[in-house]
Amino acid sequence: MQVRGYAASSAVEDLKPFNFERREPRSNDVVIEILYCGVCHTDLHIARNHGGYTRYPVVPGHEIVGRVTKTGSEVKRFQAGDIVGVGCMVDSCQSCSPCRLGFEQHCLEGATFTYNGGDRQDKSTTFGGYSSHIVVSEKFCLSIPDGLELSAVAPLLCAGITTWEPLEQWNIGPGSKVAVIGLGGLGHMALKLAKAKGSEVTLFTRSSGKEDDARRLGADAVVVSTDNAQMQSVSGTFDLIIDTVPYEHDVNPYLPTLSFNGTLVLVGYMGPLNEPVSAGALVFGRKAIAGTFIGGIESTQKMLDFCGEHSIVSDVEIIRIQQINEAYERMLKSDVKYRFVIDMTSV
Ligand code: NAP
Ligand code: ZN
Ligand code: ZN
Numbered sequence: 290m291q292v293r294g295y296a297a298s299s300a301v302e303d304l305k306p307f308n309f310e311r312r313e314p315r316s317n318d319v320v321i322e323i324l325y326c327g328v329c330h331t332d333l334h335i336a337r338n339h340g341g342y343t344r345y346p347v348v349p350g351h352e353i354v355g356r357v358t359k360t361g362s363e364v365k366r367f368q369a370g371d372i373v374g375v376g377c378m379v380d381s382c383q384s385c386s387p388c389r390l391g392f393e394q395h396c397l398e399g400a401t402f403t404y405n406g407g408d409r410q411d412k413s414t415t416f417g418g419y420s421s422h423i424v425v426s427e428k429f430c431l432s433i434p435d436g437l438e439l440s441a442v443a444p445l446l447c448a449g450i451t452t453w454e455p456l457e458q459w460n461i462g463p464g465s466k467v468a469v470i471g472l473g474g475l476g477h478m479a480l481k482l483a484k485a486k487g488s489e490v491t492l493f494t495r496s497s498g499k500e501d502d503a504r505r506l507g508a509d510a511v512v513v514s515t516d517n518a519q520m521q522s523v524s525g526t527f528d529l530i531i532d533t534v535p536y537e538h539d540v541n542p543y544l545p546t547l548s549f550n551g552t553l554v555l556v557g558y559m560g561p562l563n564e565p566v567s568a569g570a571l572v573f574g575r576k577a578i579a580g581t582f583i584g585g586i587e588s589t590q591k592m593l594d595f596c597g598e599h600s601i602v603s604d605v606e607i608i609r610i611q612q613i614n615e616a617y618e619r620m621l622k623s624d625v626k627y628r629f630v631i632d633m634t635s636v
Contacts, residue, residue: 290320293636294420295610296346300338303614306636307346309416311424312408318424319367320359321375326418327352327444327603328629329474330535330557333617335405340559344405350418351377351403352446352630354439357430364427372439374431374593375423376446377583379403379415383428391585393429419610421636431590434597441602444474444628445593447583448603452479452531453592454584455554456486459529463487468523468530470514470543472499472506473620475533475556477604477627480507482592483531485599491523493530493543496623506604506627520546525574533557539564544576552577603628609635 296307314320332349334340353375357367367373381388381396388396401409404417417423433442452475461467465488469479472494483490484507491510492503500511512519523546530543530553541564543553555578571577584592596602604627608616616629 290422292420292422294348294416295613295636296348296416296419297336298346300336300343304336304419307348309348311416311422312411312413314359314361314424315426316361316363317426317428318361319357319364319373319427319430321353321355321373321423321425321430322358323353323355323418323421323423323633325354325440325443326350326631326633327447327474327605328613328616328620328631329447330620331447333620334535336617342405344414347405348416348419349404350420350631351375352443352448353403353418353423354433354443354446355423355633358422360427366427366432367430372433374433374442374446375403375418375425375429376431376450376589377403378586379406379425379429380409382409391587393585394583418633419613419631419636421633429586431586431593434594437597437600437602440607440630440632441605442596443630444478444603444605445596446589448474448478448628449482449596450584450589450592451475451556451581452533453482453595454581454588455529455531455556456482457588458581459552459554461486461488461529465489465528466526466548467491468493468512468527468546469508469533470530471533471557472496472503472627473533473535473623473625474603474628477506479531479533481601483507485595485601491527502626514542525549527551529554531556537561537563540578541566541570544570547574547576550575552579555580556582603630605630607632611635
């Protein structure tokens with residue numbers, strides 16, 4: 290089928306209209322008319338080839354909410370008219386040990402990502418949610434709980450699951466003390482989810498002026514990370530720090546704020562940390578630096594159901610696809626509260 294989309298053709302060009310062909314549904318596929326697609330900072334990293342592995346043209350977008358229009362003959366869980374979500378992955382081998390444990394994102398054969406990935410069967414490049422339709426295997430479609438505003442649900446498919454994953458892995462709940470570094474798309478979801486799980490939540494931000502928003506989003510306290518006295522005041526405090534900063538930065542100032550047994554989990558920046566970390570900063574106090582990567586399909590469904598029960602959605606600014614290049618520039622300046630979501634009927 291012919292699909293309308295928006296693509297980047299190189300690291301230095303704006304995204305522009307791009308029409309392309311999607312495959313006809315295989316027996317286990319669903320065809321989805323995309324209603325909304327969130328704008329993740331990863332979309333910008335990949336469009337601009339920050340990691341050096343972008344295949345052009347690239348159609349970004351992995352925070353997708355849409356309506357099923359057609360299903361393959363073997364599809365059981367969905368039918369035409371259903372509202373569904375698609376996140377960062379559209380396929381994996383389903384048989385390796387991480388896949389069998391529900392960690393498809395860590396598939397040993399490599400998960401197929403929603404865009405800039407390779408289809409397992411025909412090896413074609415995958416195109417993401419900045420488009421009118423997508424064809425996805427049933428297994429990688431999520432059910433959306435009733436009663437939530439659909440445009441504001443879209444960011445749950447990446448920002449939501451990426452911040453849910455560490456909260457689950459480190460058993461965060463009542464009595465836990467969690468800090469979040471960076472109040473952007475991931476950061477604001479981390480505040481909401483950590484608060485709803487019953488923990489005490491602190492925001493670390495570079496930006497003074499975000500205090501009121503942070504408290505509204507669930508923070509019990511706000512620490513401006515450039516203020517040494519404020520950093521000192523939370524020494525030895527946190528069981529878990531979720532670091533969402535997208536660019537190179539020094540993690541050393543945050544390590545003393547971990548409690549005994551505390552972990553700083555990196556979910557944002559993926560390149561080399563250029564400031565050396567003292568082993569002693571980890572050895573004394575049994576501390577750790579870790580990383581997590583999105584979340585598996587079962588975990589994503591659990592997060593969505595939790596959001597349904599607690600009426601949690603993202604704070605969004607809705608844009609038309611024609612505003613995407615301007616939205617990227619604003620995202621780079623942290624000028625978004627707190628996620629752009631594209632109304633895909635504009636494509
Ligand atoms: P975002 O909306 O742009 O938010 C990032 C926040 O980090 C900003 O609002 C800002 O908060 C802070 N920040 C930005 N630049 C900074 C800098 N140079 N130094 C210090 N702080 C800075 O981005 P996002 O969509 O939340 O994504 C965050 C990162 O996570 C991206 O790198 C993205 O690729 C990555 N990501 C990873 C996964 C995963 O599975 N691990 C999944 C999705 C996204 P303050 O103004 O409050 O300081
Ligand atoms: Zn993302
Ligand atoms: Zn696998």
